[in-house]
Amino acid sequence: MAQIEDPVTTLVRLLDTNIQVVKDDGSLADISVTTEWYDRELLKNVDGQVTVGLDHSEDQKLGFSATSRRRVGYARVKIWVVDKPGSAAKQIRNRLRQEVNRVVREKRTKPNQTLYSYRGVGASSTTHKAYYTESAFEPAPDAQEWTEFSAADYEKLWQSDDSRFSFSQSEDGEYSLLLFRIKIESDQKTVKKMVLRFEGYGDAPAGNGVTVKAWNSEVSAWQNAMSGTGDADEEVTLTLESSLTDFIDSEGYVYLLARTTNASNGSSPAVIHCDYADYMVTVEGITYVDMVSYRDTDDVRFKPYIWRTEFTVKTWLFEDVTVT
Numbered sequence: 001m002a003q004i005e006d007p008v009t010t011l012v013r014l015l016d017t018n019i020q021v022v023k024d025d026g027s028l029a030d031i032s033v034t035t036e037w038y039d040r041e042l043l044k045n046v047d048g049q050v051t052v053g054l055d056h057s058e059d060q061k062l063g064f065s066a067t068s069r070r071r072v073g074y075a076r077v078k079i080w081v082v083d084k085p086g087s088a089a090k091q092i093r094n095r096l097r098q099e100v101n102r103v104v105r106e107k108r109t110k111p112n113q114t115l116y117s118y119r120g121v122g123a124s125s126t127t128h129k130a131y132y133t134e135s136a137f138e139p140a141p142d143a144q145e146w147t148e149f150s151a152a153d154y155e156k157l158w159q160s161d162d163s164r165f166s167f168s169q170s171e172d173g174e175y176s177l178l179l180f181r182i183k184i185e186s187d188q189k190t191v192k193k194m195v196l197r198f199e200g201y202g203d204a205p206a207g208n209g210v211t212v213k214a215w216n217s218e219v220s221a222w223q224n225a226m227s228g229t230g231d232a233d234e235e236v237t238l239t240l241e242s243s244l245t246d247f248i249d250s251e252g253y254v255y256l257l258a259r260t261t262n263a264s265n266g267s268s269p270a271v272i273h274c275d276y277a278d279y280m281v282t283v284e285g286i287t288y289v290d291m292v293s294y295r296d297t298d299d300v301r302f303k304p305y306i307w308r309t310e311f312t313v314k315t316w317l318f319e320d321v322t323v324t
Contacts (some may be wrong), residue, residue: 002284093307118157172266200259209261
């Protein structure tokens with residue numbers, strides 16, 4: 001059974017992966033989300049900081065046996081934006097306040113789920129990578145034959161929009177393959193479910209279709225094959241719910257392979273097309289979050305002013321306690 005993730009850790013990741021504040025010039029504000037406390041040095045280099053800390057937690061029994069329990073937590077979520085010349089700091093705080101409210105409300109029933117996609121990812125990313133190759137077998141993730149996507153290729157993975165990355169080759173008996181590597185932020189022992197999704201299709205002389213697999217780093221093998229048979233974009237989904245630590249390597253990476261189900265015959269190519277790929281990761285922990293209250297607590301006694309908002313956020317965590 002997966003270990004329970006600290007609710008503060010879950011909230012930090014929830015806000016960090018979903019908050020988007022757009023400035024007047026159309027660019028995204030650089031917002032840092034951390035555990036408590038306010039970091040004056042950090043705010044010299046970012047537009048704003050959001051901190052999350054535990055206020056208190058209540059343990060409630062459900063039923064007379066008290067083996068089923070609910071932990072109701074109350075978290076402090078604080079916004080900090082420091083006045084800087086030309087920064088429109090107060091406006092950024094106001095928009096960030098709206099974003100915290102939006103994220104908590106929209107994700108209230110699934111705070112323990114994190115979507116890892118390639119949106120906005122480029123070749124400089126250290127957490128997300130994508131590669132292609134041709135081979136008669138399925139190379140390991142660290143094989144030398146993989147070629148990384150170019151910056152323009154990565155852009156084709158940003159969203160499901162029919163702008164596809166395509167790779168074609170005509171070597172007899174060889175498949176066209178893609179490799180996706182994404183780093184999971186959660187401790188691997190807290191992960192209870194992973195859904196790996198590939199959107200695209202494959203063409204080959206012997207028939208259409210694409211096959212996806214996940215890398216088991218414990219036994220060094222591609223496993224849990226799922227296949228599609230379409231000649232146009234379709235979602236091929238691979239769901240992992242057991243032995244999950246085997247599919248997350250020691251550095252936190254999860255690997256997804258996609259290949260044409262059939263190989264080239266030497267005269268007609270095997271072509272793989274990809275429109276989109278993502279991972280949905282669910283951790284053991286809080287399953288409900290909601291906004292309780294918030295208030296502005298600006299500090300304008302001295303310059304630079306600090307525009308600040310404090311939220312109280314409520315979380316629920318259900319667990320079964322074993323009696324020994």
